[in-house]
Amino acid sequence: MENKDQDPESKPGKTISRRSFIRGAGLSTASSVLMTSNAFALEYKEPLVTGKEFGPDAITIKMKVNGITKSLSVEPRTTLASALRDHLELTGTKVVCDRGSCSACTVYLDGKPVNSCMMSAFDVGDKEITTIEGIAKNGELHPVQEAFIEHDASQCGYCTPGMVMSCVHLVDNNPNPNLEDVKNATRGNLCRCGTYPKVFKATLAAAKKTI
Amino acid sequence: MDTRKEKFPYGIPGHNLSEVEREIPVEEPPVWPINDKLKVIGKRVTRIDALEKVTGKAIYTSDIKLPGMLYAKILRSNVPHATISSIDISKAKSLPGVHAIHLIENTPKEGEENSTGKYPMVKYVGQPLAGVAAESLEIAKEAVSLIKVNYEKKPFVIDLEAAMELNAPIVFDAPITKQQDGGDVGETHDGSKGEGNVRGPSTSSFFGGPRGNLEEGFKEADVVVERTYRTQVHTHMPLETHGVVVDWNADVMTVYASTQNTAAVRNEMASVFNLPKSKVRVICEFMGGGFGAKHSAGSFGPMAANLAKKTGRPIWLMLDRQEEHLAEGNRPNSIQYLKIGAKKDGTLTGIQQRSHGTAGVGLGAGVGRIAQILYTCPNFATEQYDVLTNAGPGAAWRAPGNVQGAFGLEQAIDEIAEKLNLDPLSYRDHIDTSEVRKVERQRGAELFGWSRRKPAGSSKGIVKKGLGVGQSTWPRFVSLDSSVEIKIHKGGGVEIRSSVQDIGTGTKTILAQVVAEELGLQVKDIKVNIGDTFFPVGPGSGGSVVTGSITPPTRNAAFEAKTALLKLVAKKWETDSSELVMADGQVNHKTNTDLKMSFKEATKLMRTSQISKIASRSDDYGGFQQPWGLAYGDLGSVQFAEVSVNTDTGFVKVDRVVAAHSCGRPLNIGQLESQINGGVIQGVSYALYENRVMDNSTGHMMNANVDQYKVPFSMEIPEIETVIVEEYSGRSSTDAYGIGEPANIATAAAIANAVYNAIGVRLYEIPITPSSILKALSKVS
Numbered sequence: 001m002e003n004k005d006q007d008p009e010s011k012p013g014k015t016i017s018r019r020s021f022i023r024g025a026g027l028s029t030a031s032s033v034l035m036t037s038n039a040f041a042l043e044y045k046e047p048l049v050t051g052k053e054f055g056p057d058a059i060t061i062k063m064k065v066n067g068i069t070k071s072l073s074v075e076p077r078t079t080l081a082s083a084l085r086d087h088l089e090l091t092g093t094k095v096v097c098d099r100g101s102c103s104a105c106t107v108y109l110d111g112k113p114v115n116s117c118m119m120s121a122f123d124v125g126d127k128e129i130t131t132i133e134g135i136a137k138n139g140e141l142h143p144v145q146e147a148f149i150e151h152d153a154s155q156c157g158y159c160t161p162g163m164v165m166s167c168v169h170l171v172d173n174n175p176n177p178n179l180e181d182v183k184n185a186t187r188g189n190l191c192r193c194g195t196y197p198k199v200f201k202a203t204l205a206a207a208k209k210t211i
Numbered sequence: 212m213d214t215r216k217e218k219f220p221y222g223i224p225g226h227n228l229s230e231v232e233r234e235i236p237v238e239e240p241p242v243w244p245i246n247d248k249l250k251v252i253g254k255r256v257t258r259i260d261a262l263e264k265v266t267g268k269a270i271y272t273s274d275i276k277l278p279g280m281l282y283a284k285i286l287r288s289n290v291p292h293a294t295i296s297s298i299d300i301s302k303a304k305s306l307p308g309v310h311a312i313h314l315i316e317n318t319p320k321e322g323e324e325n326s327t328g329k330y331p332m333v334k335y336v337g338q339p340l341a342g343v344a345a346e347s348l349e350i351a352k353e354a355v356s357l358i359k360v361n362y363e364k365k366p367f368v369i370d371l372e373a374a375m376e377l378n379a380p381i382v383f384d385a386p387i388t389k390q391q392d393g394g395d396v397g398e399t400h401d402g403s404k405g406e407g408n409v410r411g412p413s414t415s416s417f418f419g420g421p422r423g424n425l426e427e428g429f430k431e432a433d434v435v436v437e438r439t440y441r442t443q444v445h446t447h448m449p450l451e452t453h454g455v456v457v458d459w460n461a462d463v464m465t466v467y468a469s470t471q472n473t474a475a476v477r478n479e480m481a482s483v484f485n486l487p488k489s490k491v492r493v494i495c496e497f498m499g500g501g502f503g504a505k506h507s508a509g510s511f512g513p514m515a516a517n518l519a520k521k522t523g524r525p526i527w528l529m530l531d532r533q534e535e536h537l538a539e540g541n542r543p544n545s546i547q548y549l550k551i552g553a554k555k556d557g558t559l560t561g562i563q564q565r566s567h568g569t570a571g572v573g574l575g576a577g578v579g580r581i582a583q584i585l586y587t588c589p590n591f592a593t594e595q596y597d598v599l600t601n602a603g604p605g606a607a608w609r610a611p612g613n614v615q616g617a618f619g620l621e622q623a624i625d626e627i628a629e630k631l632n633l634d635p636l637s638y639r640d641h642i643d644t645s646e647v648r649k650v651e652r653q654r655g656a657e658l659f660g661w662s663r664r665k666p667a668g669s670s671k672g673i674v675k676k677g678l679g680v681g682q683s684t685w686p687r688f689v690s691l692d693s694s695v696e697i698k699i700h701k702g703g704g705v706e707i708r709s710s711v712q713d714i715g716t717g718t719k720t721i722l723a724q725v726v727a728e729e730l731g732l733q734v735k736d737i738k739v740n741i742g743d744t745f746f747p748v749g750p751g752s753g754g755s756v757v758t759g760s761i762t763p764p765t766r767n768a769a770f771e772a773k774t775a776l777l778k779l780v781a782k783k784w785e786t787d788s789s790e791l792v793m794a795d796g797q798v799n800h801k802t803n804t805d806l807k808m809s810f811k812e813a814t815k816l817m818r819t820s821q822i823s824k825i826a827s828r829s830d831d832y833g834g835f836q837q838p839w840g841l842a843y844g845d846l847g848s849v850q851f852a853e854v855s856v857n858t859d860t861g862f863v864k865v866d867r868v869v870a871a872h873s874c875g876r877p878l879n880i881g882q883l884e885s886q887i888n889g890g891v892i893q894g895v896s897y898a899l900y901e902n903r904v905m906d907n908s909t910g911h912m913m914n915a916n917v918d919q920y921k922v923p924f925s926m927e928i929p930e931i932e933t934v935i936v937e938e939y940s941g942r943s944s945t946d947a948y949g950i951g952e953p954a955n956i957a958t959a960a961a962i963a964n965a966v967y968n969a970i971g972v973r974l975y976e977i978p979i980t981p982s983s984i985l986k987a988l989s990k991v992s
Contacts, residue, residue: 157264190924
């Protein structure tokens with residue numbers, strides 16, 4: 001809850017929200033600690049931002065998204081997911097749990113899947129972001145996207161961008177996956193409509209087509 | 212009314228297909244043959260909006276961005292029962308970037324002891340109190356945290372059984388009669404009777420009240436099973452939360468809503484703000500899941516509109532994950548006592564049911580009609596009690612009540628079968644008169660390999676395998692207030708318009724299929740514009756009513772539009788329009804093969820820019836009608852589950868499910884499979900994983916998030932195979948029905964029966980966890 005301290009009996013600061021934790025922990029360490037719940041969590045060897053204090057006000061940063069460098073004004077508390085959705089209007093990336101446990105917000109950071117809701121926009125630095133909008137190239141769908149359509153691998157479709165990101169990453173990096181590989185690749189992706197069987201089927205079919 | 216007689220396919224192909232003659236209104240389209248003879252219907256047509264979904268281009272309510280839009284956040288109570296003495300918004304108001312704060316005022320409600328206070332009584336943690344509109348969501352959240360609420364706390368009760376005690380803290384002082392969302396579809400739960408927090412009982416459904424004489428029935432019984440079953444509260448957790456974007460200008464209030472019922476949201480908003488329905492436009496193009504919880508504008512809809520009014524700017528108000536768990540619906544829990552008697556030959560002699568459940572501050576925690584109607588039994592009575600607690604209100608969830616009821620009934624029936632030394636599947640042949648379920652049992656059992664089933668507890672080794680079965684019934688509900696417009700544009704182009712929404716079930720696609728089939732076109736030729744209340748009103752997506760309600764008028768409107776177009780062609784060819792047919796994108800003369808014209812050329816004969824026809828759902832052929840819309844016949848299902856139980860760790864894995872279902876004429880096999888998969892997976896989750904964990908000492912939900920609220924992810928998904936039994940009954944121009952509810956009813960019961968078959972000890976409570984397995988095996992105390 002955002003309104004913890006309205007209860008006279010509750011002690012302010014007794015519970016800390018993730019955002020305040022990010023602020024408190026410092027940007028450089030927060031990302032590596034907090035992203036571990038993703039199967040593909042990146043571990044930073046080096047802090048991305050050192051020796052420089054930002055905030056509390058917004059600053060302008062540059063971010064390379066889907067091959068295009070864009071300028072945007074973000075606050076220290078702005079997550080990558082929010083930067084993409086609210087500042088760059090790339091709303092294909094979905095925020096569902098907002099704490100790194102459903103993978104709906106999966107984007108690639110230099111080609112590797114991360115939970116964009118768990119990453120500060122500042123921390124992106126000069127790494128390149130790929131979102132669901134950048135998966136189809138020159139109007140041509142990725143085989144995984146084609147297979148998702150053919151095998152009916154979306155129902156409400158809200159998990160679909162994250163699912164596609166996980167499955168494209170698998171197929172691009174493992175040309176011959178089996179069912180267990182697909183399950184592993186999507187083990188962080190929540191789908192409440194229960195479309196998993198079709199996601200598995202579609203991804204295996206897509207992998208066959210790419211060989 | 213002019214009528215004509217026509218013969219319709221009747222029964223199940225490959226089993227008992229025959230014909231039935233129906234007298235139908237003369238304007239109804241001609242009968243469709245069975246699916247084998249159709250081109251688009253019943254086929255694996257790909258979802259027409261899949262491209263947008265896989266590319267991230269689908270715009271959901273939560274994705275809407277409007278010029279000048281502000282973000283809103285709701286302040287919610289963090290105590291479970293209190294009166295509010297004051298709310299201080301001074302700090303929040305002065306935060307830069309905050310544009311407006313709206314406090315929810317007290318309006319006298321039923322059962323509210325605080326009818327004169329300035330603010331509403333707080334009845335549960337998460338109850339909305341106020342809203343803030345600000346330039347960013349972050350600022351709105353910060354402002355909410357700066358609002359100071361002074362509560363005068365009152366005693367509260369969270370636990371179902373604690374609330375049933377006579378000296379328990381009272382949730383509502385006065386009777387309440389309002390039917391809440393959590394109730395069984397078409398039932399009324401009466402909150403005016405009863406004592407303390409216990410309200411009811413509800414003893415009847417639209418299938419009637421008690422029947423026969425239970426006492427006599429149990430006297431006749433040779434075997435009796437008497438058990439108490441328990442099911443948990445769980446929350447819907449749709450991926451897209453509840454919410455709206457409201458754009459209220461001088462002329463029209465436009466509400467982008469993540470909803471299962473655009474028309475209901477329109478009606479609510481029009482009513483709250485005293486606007487004509489013509490000035491409220493609700494739009495839902497893509498919707499991120501609802502499962503029953505999203506039929507209303509809730510409190511967030513009016514809140515967003517009030518903030519829009521105060522600021523003169525569009526307002527984005529989507530709930531966060533925690534709010535979604537706390538305040539926007541759950542499937543109520545249940546404690547069900549069930550007593551079933553049967554004669555030696557298996558004939559049921561009595562079913563007695565008594566249930567208590569809590570939908571928090573709402574009503575509707577019953578266990579449905581399944582014990583009443585699934586099997587032939589002359590003596591039956593049920594008493595279903597609602598228990599009020601200081602927790603978030605329940606909401607409808609896929610076959611409300613009946614999923615809980617099936618968990619009890621289908622286990623008890625298995626126990627009767629075992630006492631009679633009968634196979635549980637063949638025992639159901641004896642007591643179930645449904646022809647559809649008979650075929651589902653046969654075809655399902657064959658695919659599943661039911662003959663592999665061994666006696667309970669005979670599986671060797673640490674990991675024991677078990678097979679189980681469960682059945683369901685769901686009425687063929689139809690909403691007669693279902694209308695659709697078909698437009699054929701001059702020069703080509705066909706459009707479908709209705710307020711009916713596609714919540715991920717594939718409604719857009721089946722409507723396009725119906726029109727394509729009728730007009731002899733391809734699905735890609737049809738543009739589907741639905742989910743907009745500026746179009747004719749369609750049904751809400753609940754109770755599996757959509758397909759049965761909206762596809763017949765869709766076909767009828769397309770047929771009327773086609774007839775109008777064919778008249779123009781007939782005039783040109785100097786023939787009679789009854790001699791013309793539309794197929795493969797062409798208008799053809801039935802006998803003169805020289806006379807042909809493309810659909811596009813034909814539309815150029817139109818004098819106006821479009822032919823537009825609106826049709827509404829007509830009565831079922833044959834005149835069958837139930838009090839709650841039309842509900843002739845049932846949509847039965849039989850589900851088979853195979854489980855592995857590790858008797859060392861208590862870990863249960865559902866390995867495989869075979870789900871045999873019927874929904875009349877199947878329209879789209881791929882989409883049906885997907886929806887059945889979803890119902891089964893939610894059933895697996897209900898049986899084994901998810902559970903709303905409440906802290907009884909504070910009234911807070913302990914796992915109001917995704918990481919601690921356990922649901923199945925990819926690793927827990929069983930292999931699922933579906934059997935779709937085509938069944939024709941000649942009741943409408945499409946003869947098609949939905950699958951949303953039936954897909955979810957029997958799964959938990961089938962799993963519980965399979966767990967029993969594996970370990971030889973029965974579990975009467977879900978979720979079945981490693982701890983409950985080890986307790987059942989007496990490995991832990």
